[in-house]
Amino acid sequence: MRQQPGRVTSDLTISADGYSAGLDQTEKRPFGDDGGDGTGEKLHAWMFDAPDENRPEIERMAAAQTYIMGRNMFGPVRGDWDRPWNGWWGDEPPFHAPVFVLTHHAREPQPMGGGTTFHFVTDGIESALAQAHAAAVGGDVAVQGGATTVNQYLAAGLIDELRLHIAPFTLGAGTRLFDGVPPLNLEQVHARATGLVTHVTYRVLS
Amino acid sequence: MRQQPGRVTSDLTISADGYSAGLDQTEKRPFGDDGGDGTGEKLHAWMFDAPDENRPEIERMAAAQTYIMGRNMFGPVRGDWDRPWNGWWGDEPPFHAPVFVLTHHAREPQPMGGGTTFHFVTDGIESALAQAHAAAVGGDVAVQGGATTVNQYLAAGLIDELRLHIAPFTLGAGTRLFDGVPPLNLEQVHARATGLVTHVTYRVLS
Numbered sequence: 257m258r259q260q261p262g263r264v265t266s267d268l269t270i271s272a273d274g275y276s277a278g279l280d281q282t283e284k285r286p287f288g289d290d291g292g293d294g295t296g297e298k299l300h301a302w303m304f305d306a307p308d309e310n311r312p313e314i315e316r317m318a319a320a321q322t323y324i325m326g327r328n329m330f331g332p333v334r335g336d337w338d339r340p341w342n343g344w345w346g347d348e349p350p351f352h353a354p355v356f357v358l359t360h361h362a363r364e365p366q367p368m369g370g371g372t373t374f375h376f377v378t379d380g381i382e383s384a385l386a387q388a389h390a391a392a393v394g395g396d397v398a399v400q401g402g403a404t405t406v407n408q409y410l411a412a413g414l415i416d417e418l419r420l421h422i423a424p425f426t427l428g429a430g431t432r433l434f435d436g437v438p439p440l441n442l443e444q445v446h447a448r449a450t451g452l453v454t455h456v457t458y459r460v461l462s
Numbered sequence: 463m464r465q466q467p468g469r470v471t472s473d474l475t476i477s478a479d480g481y482s483a484g485l486d487q488t489e490k491r492p493f494g495d496d497g498g499d500g501t502g503e504k505l506h507a508w509m510f511d512a513p514d515e516n517r518p519e520i521e522r523m524a525a526a527q528t529y530i531m532g533r534n535m536f537g538p539v540r541g542d543w544d545r546p547w548n549g550w551w552g553d554e555p556p557f558h559a560p561v562f563v564l565t566h567h568a569r570e571p572q573p574m575g576g577g578t579t580f581h582f583v584t585d586g587i588e589s590a591l592a593q594a595h596a597a598a599v600g601g602d603v604a605v606q607g608g609a610t611t612v613n614q615y616l617a618a619g620l621i622d623e624l625r626l627h628i629a630p631f632t633l634g635a636g637t638r639l640f641d642g643v644p645p646l647n648l649e650q651v652h653a654r655a656t657g658l659v660t661h662v663t664y665r666v667l668s
């Protein structure tokens with residue numbers, strides 16, 4: 257019997273003007289000019305400064321069985337894998353699951369501590385999703401980011417549920433959610449605000 | 463004794479990607495390509511289809527003592543006032559207060575039914591705000607829209623409180639909130655969701 261695939265979700269923290277990261281990412285500043293120190297700490301203050309208040313949203317993010325991310329979310333290396341890079345997250349990344357990294361440059365799978373393995377997918381977003389579904393054996397797949405990757409999946413009609421976490425500042429430039437995505441009809445299925453963020457969950461209708 | 467000026471607020475209904483109106487406004491389609499019939503009915507479904515559920519937000523919008531709006535929000539006439547136009551709202555507009563319309567083309571004040579008078583301001587946003595404050599005699603002034611006008615006031619640091627009403631769809635093109643506005647720090651002072659919209663109120667810090 258074939259397993260039914262799970263849902264495809266995406267959690268993205270954005271500024272009030274829709275940016276998930278600023279311009280000019282570097283190794284020391286994975287979020288670039290993000291209105292803070294480049295580590296995304298201002299965007300993600302809701303997770304790190306007020307985890308108790310935002311516990312349901314944090315737990316829901318971690319409920320996915322597998323993850324998909326873009327090359328820039330994985331790291332600052334461009335082109336060939338010509339220097340060692342195993343992600344921004346140290347020896348034990350917080351995913352504890354297979355993570356499928358979109359890239360144009362082939363690389364062997366990279367097992368990490370705590371159950372995370374990075375798989376590198378060179379044949380496109382549909383292939384990455386098929387592999388992520390297979391590895392999730394019926395569980396949810398999360399398109400982790402960044403916005404460029406989320407936009408590709410949205411444009412292809414492949415995301416079921418989009419969970420936005422809107423932080424109270426604007427960036428003015430960077431990588432923007434919905435850029436280049438044809439108009440979408442959404443159903444607002446849940447929303448609530450805590451001190452530092454507004455959470456909105458949309459079901460993507462078309 | 464001089465009256466202290468009231469607050470400057472702005473209520474704006476936007477799509478999930480930040481647009482308050484689509485492209486190609488015409489006389490029959492004041493909101494242009496707005497994902498619906500051009501009348502803004504899809505953006506504003508929360509007000510018209512679910513007024514009871516959204517009563518506090520609707521009442522708060524009407525609490526301003528005077529209003530400021532851009533020329534395009536007032537009407538489709540461009541250049542000189544070479545044909546009769548008294549707004550989109552018929553003989554008794556819903557403002558019941560002085561409304562200051564930003565324009566490059568002088569025109570005598572236009573009194574309407576129900577207490578609304580349109581005043582035409584040709585010497586810029588600061589002048590319009592000073593006149594609106596004077597007429598509000600200590601009450602709040604609302605920058606009514608569209609987004610281009612709100613953006614001008616935000617960029618000039620003249621808005622105290624921004625109240626967004628985020629509708630569950632994306633437009634992909636149009637007049638966008640925050641376009642051209644330098645990065646802003648906001649304080650999220652209130653937020654709640656109802657069936658058709660997410661309401662977020664920000665105090666503009668800088």
